[in-house]
Amino acid sequence: xxxxxxxxxxxxxxxxxxxxxxxxxxxxxxxxxxxxxxxxxxxxxxxxxxxxxxxxxxxxxxxxxxxxxxxxxxxxxxxxxxxxxxxxxxxxxxxxxxxxxxxxxxxxxxxxxxxxxxxxxxxx
Numbered sequence: 644x645x646x647x648x649x650x651x652x653x654x655x656x657x658x659x660x661x662x663x664x665x666x667x668x669x670x671x672x673x674x675x676x677x678x679x680x681x682x683x684x685x686x687x688x689x690x691x692x693x694x695x696x697x698x699x700x701x702x703x704x705x706x707x708x709x710x711x712x713x714x715x716x717x718x719x720x721x722x723x724x725x726x727x728x729x730x731x732x733x734x735x736x737x738x739x740x741x742x743x744x745x746x747x748x749x750x751x752x753x754x755x756x757x758x759x760x761x762x763x764x765x766x767x
Contacts, residue, residue, distance in 0.1 A: 677752055680725040685732050687761055688723045689714040691754050695722065703728065704765035707738045721761045725752035731767040738762050 676693030680686035681701075687708070689695035696719075698712035709715045726732045726747040733746040736759050744759060746767055 677723075677725040680727045680752075682727050683729075684727045685764060686725045686727065686752075687712070687715075687721045688725075689719050689721070691722050691757070693723050693725060693752070700764075703730070704740075704763075706740070706763050708760075708762055708764070709738075715760055715762070718760075720757055720759055721755055722757040723752065723754045724761070726750065728766075732764050733767045734761040734764040736760060736762055740765055 677686075679693065679697060680699060684699045684701050686693075686697055686699040688697050696714040698708065698714065700708075700711075715721075724734075724747055726749055729749050731746050731748050733740075733743055736742040736744050740763050744761070745755070747753075
C-alpha cells in the first residue's frame with residue numbers, strides 16, 4: 644500500500660500536481676489599527692485603539708459624517724480617532740459644526756471617552 648501511495652505521489656509530482664503540505668497562514672498585509680488610516684485622511688473608529696469599523700475622509704471638513712459612515716448610521720459611538728492630516732481637526736457631536744466636543748493634533752490620535760458620536764469635523 645505504501646508503494647502505491649509513493650508511486651501516486653511521484654506521478655502527481657511529475658505532472659506538477661503533487662499534494663502540498665499544509666502551509667502556515669500568511670501574515671496579513673492589511674494595516675491594522677491606526678496604521679490603516681492613510682496619510683492625509685481623518686479616520687474614526689467604532690473600537691478602541693483604532694479597532695472595529697473605520698470611517699475615513701480625505702476632505703478637510705464634513706458637515707454630516709452619517710452620510711458615509713455605516714457605524715454612525717447605526718447609532719454607534721466613536722471610540723478612537725486618527726488624524727493623518729497636516730492640520731488640527733475639531734470635531735462636533737452635532738451636524739454642521741454644532742456642539743464642539745474636542746480636537747486632535749495633526750498626525751496624532753487615540754482613544755476618546757467613547758460615549759458620543761462625531762457628527763461633523765473641520766480644520767481648526
